[in-house]
Amino acid sequence: MNLSELAAHLNLSVTTVSRVLAGSPEKYRISEATTKRVVEAAQKYHAAPNPLGLGLRKGQTGMIGLLVPDITNPFFAQLAREIERELRKSDKAVLLFDSGEDVKIERKLLRDMISRRLDGFILAPVGVDTEELRFAVKNENLPVVLMDRLISGVDCTSVSLDNFDAGYKAAHYLIQKGHQRIGCLRGDSRTAVDADRYNGVVAAICEAGLNVDESIVAGKGYSLVDGVEASRRILSNVNKPSGVITLNGQGIIALMNVLHDYGVSVPEEISIVAFDDQPWSKFSSPAITTIAQPIGKMARMAVEIIGSREKESKIFKAELIERASVAEVDVEYT
Amino acid sequence: MNLSELAAHLNLSVTTVSRVLAGSPEKYRISEATTKRVVEAAQKYHAAPNPLGLGLRKGQTGMIGLLVPDITNPFFAQLAREIERELRKSDKAVLLFDSGEDVKIERKLLRDMISRRLDGFILAPVGVDTEELRFAVKNENLPVVLMDRLISGVDCTSVSLDNFDAGYKAAHYLIQKGHQRIGCLRGDSRTAVDADRYNGVVAAICEAGLNVDESIVAGKGYSLVDGVEASRRILSNVNKPSGVITLNGQGIIALMNVLHDYGVSVPEEISIVAFDDQPWSKFSSPAITTIAQPIGKMARMAVEIIGSREKESKIFKAELIERASVAEVDVEYT
């Protein structure tokens, strides 16, 4: 039931009913009796303001759009959950758009999202620079915040991880533990997240005076199949790495399975540091040493930025969670 | 930009612009010239009808609400993806609500969903019978379809799996392979999905003249922690099962890790049949024999039901995907 129907039932004007249900009866000095009548009747008839009328009037939809490349990817699922939970506090709902890692679909979705006049946009794009993305990001009137897959060269409001630092931390940790031959399972190297993380890894390796061996670096996408293929390539190398860093969440799943398949034991034969702390990371056997992104904090920040319509970018630091997938090895003097 | 602004720019009435953009210019015999002018200007200025005005007029929001207990759970993430993809074809968007397996939150979300006047509701509830859920499900005016966690005793439009049959298939397969001592990793036994699956398992075991040993049956929820705890209980039994069936997606993740932890090899020491085929199931080592739900088909059916506003319930059959996690054992004559 809507407000005017309720008003008719109670022989009141829509205005009065509206004022009561909007939660400001005292501001308009509505009598206690009336207030009570309205509230009770509203409850009884499940009456509530129609958000379309309300939105039209206020110029707000009460919804924000969330675009992800793959909701099936645990990182984005977690992100979506945190964002939804946070938005709920201000009675906003989340419209979910999944591009399936497909730029063409993403462009179409972006247009659809914008035409829906949402109150805000939290975008985790595929990672490719497109006209639609630029339009969204550069438009002063659209409260947009970019997450995860930032576009290199395009600066805009965003919430992201210091990916270089995170990659550096992972590699530095392995080096500290005596590893000298470090492999890397990458995602799509054309995306900034992946490139930055990898550059961090390379920096740490070089800084330690070690060499980067490209033959134990592989990866060309974020899908599980990509991860499996890359894992196989890395492990089929005659001279296996002593430690491997997986640069994204799907990577570790792929790698663990391939390792098991090849009968390679962790951490005895190969040590692992994995990007993205996942719910099962600590239950895994061995428990995985991970580079954890503060997903909750990042989600909250994104929501805050959208709400306040600031135009600032925030960068978070990843944390290395030490578990049991990295073994200490004796440094070989070569 | 909205239609009236565009109309002003072009010295046309909103009506004409609306008719062109609604895609029915010939129906109203709009001249080719005008049509072209409108279309081009709309493109240029990124003008599109405001969905709030449109919705208010048409009594539709162009959105359907999707409620899940946990988007982080791969099954629901996959479901969400399929539903979104399907809905997109009819230009509808998905409003995502995540109850976090919490009935109290679910009730609140349900109220919120309803008050938003959505065009349809696809609900995968926590699995508990609540006032709000009944209201939603029993209301003739709300196009609701229940999925996965049906409420026993409440019949309503739904799309679900023949869970008894699925459980039966899993157990029957193990028995065929010579297993006589079958353990079971359950979810929340108060939910119908879990109970039905378990009953199917029990039926197959009894039918084969074997006994159900409750000491190798455990589980009290759908979280990973619940799964780990249950796995430990099952495996710490002095008389270990020869085959284990996990009744939900999180269960297999928990079990695999605990098995590895305990140094139990699959399928040599213990065979496994797992509910829900997951992207990594086939890459796992050994590849997991699973009971696969036709998620895509179910999603499509749910969307179709919502669209056509039928009031029918559809039940799908699960398929056993044979892989390498079950070993054939010699039948012992006791």
Added chain:
DNA sequence: ATGAAAGCGCTAACAG
């Protein structure tokens, strides 16, 4: 072939 007007449900400005 096009436009004017009404009305979807709501709230804010202006009465009283």
Added chain:
DNA sequence: CTGTTAGCGCTTTCAT
């Protein structure tokens, strides 16, 4: 303390 009115952006009659 409550009501009347206008207008948010759109589509659908009804006119021309």
